[in-house]
Amino acid sequence: MGSSTLTIDLNAIVANWRSLDAMTECETAAVVKANSYGLGTPSVARVLAKAGVRTFFVAVAEEGAVLRAALGTGPTINVFSGHMVGDTTIIRDAELTPMINSVDQMLRQVEAMPAAPFGLQLDSGMNRLGMEPSEWSALRDIALAQNPTLIMSHLACADEPNHQMNAHQLRVFREMTDGLDVPRSLAATGGVLLGHEYHFDMTRPGIGLYGGLPFEAAQPVATIDLPVIQLREVGVGESVGYGNAWIAKRPSIVATVSAGYADGLIRAMGAGATVTFKGQILPVIGRVSMDLITVDVTDVNSDVDTLQLLGPHQTIDMLARHAGTIGYEILTSLGNRYTRAYIE
Amino acid sequence: MGSSTLTIDLNAIVANWRSLDAMTECETAAVVKANSYGLGTPSVARVLAKAGVRTFFVAVAEEGAVLRAALGTGPTINVFSGHMVGDTTIIRDAELTPMINSVDQMLRQVEAMPAAPFGLQLDSGMNRLGMEPSEWSALRDIALAQNPTLIMSHLACADEPNHQMNAHQLRVFREMTDGLDVPRSLAATGGVLLGHEYHFDMTRPGIGLYGGLPFEAAQPVATIDLPVIQLREVGVGESVGYGNAWIAKRPSIVATVSAGYADGLIRAMGAGATVTFKGQILPVIGRVSMDLITVDVTDVNSDVDTLQLLGPHQTIDMLARHAGTIGYEILTSLGNRYTRAYIE
Structure with a gap:
């Protein structure tokens, strides 16, 4: 047999999710983009759903459709790239929740599928995905009137706990969102480890589930x-x-x-x-x-x-x-x- | 639409195969291992078969089974890793031709499937796959009596035309095979470009088909x-x-x-x-x-x-x-x- 064998310990993935979940008081989602970091979305996502994960994150809508087919209805599937041109049908059919990244995406969402659920992604300094503070100021009241399910942002340096960027992004995120009656999420695996003030209402670990740094206590998968x-x-x-x-x-x-x-x-x-x-x-x-x-x-x-x-x-x-x-x-x-x- | 688009020009692959074929007087096979270098074996192999390719090479038997399903019966499918433990059923069912790399593999082949076609891979100096000169001396008469379909070896430095290793491997390969009444193959893409004496009875380009160096005249794919x-x-x-x-x-x-x-x-x-x-x-x-x-x-x-x-x-x-x-x-x-x- 010429094929090598890749053995994936689903129990270790569940154990890692539980360990990360136990570090916080809030909901712990699971990031399963890129085919669950190469390990196989159907198997990985099913075992996580069975263990209690209610919210999953993927990178693009096409991945969301694969995930929905694996999970059936029920769990929330959030899409980091939001609502891109050409995504409407797949978002509707697979019941996905786009994380809206820009004014353009917001317009696309409310025009194509008013009343459908969506979240908002804000840029707190990484300058990669999400609305800038100035965009957010302009759009904020309109967006909030549509009842977003989540407001999220992403940390650029969370694997370096002492990097000043972490506190800076936390401050910017709070300035943009404090006082709003919408669930918030800032932390991926690295953010979970940064401590309570980074946890908000939901964390969304990825690499830690799959046995990787910066989660040093992770079980290998x-x-x-x-x-x-x-x-x-x-x-x-x-x-x-x-x-x-x-x-x-x-x-x-x-x-x-x-x-x-x-x-x-x-x-x-x-x-x-x-x-x-x-x-x-x-x-x-x-x-x-x-x-x-x-x-x-x-x-x-x-x-x-x-x-x-x-x-x-x-x-x-x-x-x-x-x-x-x-x-x-x-x-x-x-x-x-x-x-x-x-x-x- | 979040997915990026990978466009694969099958006409360019065929044109590259024809260009490489035109440089030799012998049969030109096609290497389609690793899912045709990532570009998709079913589509790539079908268009090459239609263009006239009669012999394909894959790395492992499992790839051969996928290729056979795409091509149907007819074309020869050679397997570089030979006949490994556990391969017998798949070799038989998919009508694959293992390139036998060692005495162990030879015994496995003739015990499990006497009279089935096989080739021989010799090591001419790369020390990676194939029989050493000493092994070959011991096994040669027995192996030849079983009517191998091909004797092949692989060049370690063919992308450096002036590297002395090329002439050395050519000499070793000839010493091991001159005078035998079996088709021979030494050249992949780099070997085709090294000139006539490297071509023997069959060349087996891979990267050149897919638009890569060292085939500078390749059409991008x-x-x-x-x-x-x-x-x-x-x-x-x-x-x-x-x-x-x-x-x-x-x-x-x-x-x-x-x-x-x-x-x-x-x-x-x-x-x-x-x-x-x-x-x-x-x-x-x-x-x-x-x-x-x-x-x-x-x-x-x-x-x-x-x-x-x-x-x-x-x-x-x-x-x-x-x-x-x-x-x-x-x-x-x-x-x-x-x-x-x-x-x-």
Whole structure:
């Protein structure tokens, strides 16, 4: 079997949601955009709904339709990108709640579907999504008269607890929303960890559910096991892989393993990344190919058939560091070629 | 509509295959592993089969089954990873031809499915897949008696025409195979460009079909158009995006665009990447988020609704350079969230 196995521990996702929920007094939603960070929206969202999640967030309306099909009617599905040109039918059919980002989107919403639920996204300083304070001043009374379900904003530096941007965004968000009789949300995973004043009426963790930093207490969720295609002896001075990137300094045994950058083993993942065989840590060597990596298994004293890439010895964030990126990108890059196994 | 659009020019893929085929006197196969380098195996493989491709290559047996379902009976489907543990049923049912990489695989093949077609992969120096010269010496007579359909090897440095490794691997491959009455294949895209002596009986281009280097004359295949969610004015000194990564040096207009690293806009793609609006080149600014990028559109004098990331102004290889990688990884990272449009 050439496919590697990606095992997703749904119990760990639920446990992470419960841990984050226990840190606050308010509702804890769940962010399941990008196919639940690459781990599979139908399975992930269903288990979260069963555990008590009543509100989900996706990036675009198309994802909302997939999620609605998985969940059925009932849970609220909020869309971060709001109501874009061409979204009306899908928002209506899938009963989505767009987070309105601009005056243009507000007009589109009330013209196309008056009385339908919507939320409001405000920009508190990240300058990425949401209405600017000046736009908000102009639109505020009209928008509030339409009974928005939520007012939200997003923090730019929440994974750096001491960054002054956090307090600044909190202050701006409060200035824009204090005294309004509408539920508010500011915190994703990082914001939950910043403390009570960031929680408002709803938090909306994403990466923390999936075992990633900045939620250090998260249970790991994803395990990846890679099948070995073949073993070979490599003599001193012989090279391995594209561009002759690795050269043997001792008589070596090299395993060729069936997974590569098409499976999210990011090509920048150079020296430093490891796999394990029965607990023994082994170095990935040479360049990552599209479908293959090579591993120095010289120090293993038995036949090597499967190697573990993600697991207790190496989290998504550790692997990410070897690739110069963050755990989020490891997850969303995993691709379609894995045999996915869900633990429930 | 929040989904970005990935347009795949199937005519360009066929034209690239014909151009590469015209450079040789032998059969030209097509490599369609990793879901045809991310562009969609059913559509890509069908149009190539219609254009005359009789032999396809995939990485693992599971991909072969998907390909067989798309193509029906007829074309040969070769599997680079050979006959791995657990592959027998799928090889038989999908009528795949494993490229046998080791003595273990050879035993597995002849025990499980005697008389079924197979090829042989030899290692000519890359030390990644295929039998070593010593293994080959031991197995050669037995293997040849089973009538292999192909003997192949793979070049480690074919994208560097002057690298001495090319001539070395050619010599080793010839030493291992000269005089045998079995079709031979050594060249992928890079090998086709190395000249006649590398062509043997079959070439098997991959990246060149999809518009990538080292095939400089390739027609571009993939176009990506990104919808703008909203525009905002950003004052001097204000920051944009995660970690306040970009700071406005002039009064600016910033477009927030619906695509991010979950869509293969690799997070390392920092300064340098651009998009276009009606031919005007505009810089991507700030950090790439999971679902969003931001673009400085200050210099555009009209409403910006859609921006082009891949197109005539920026090929997959140019984008790859901005992300510190190669065009191959840009393609295989594109993800599932695009609306895919095929030009045929």
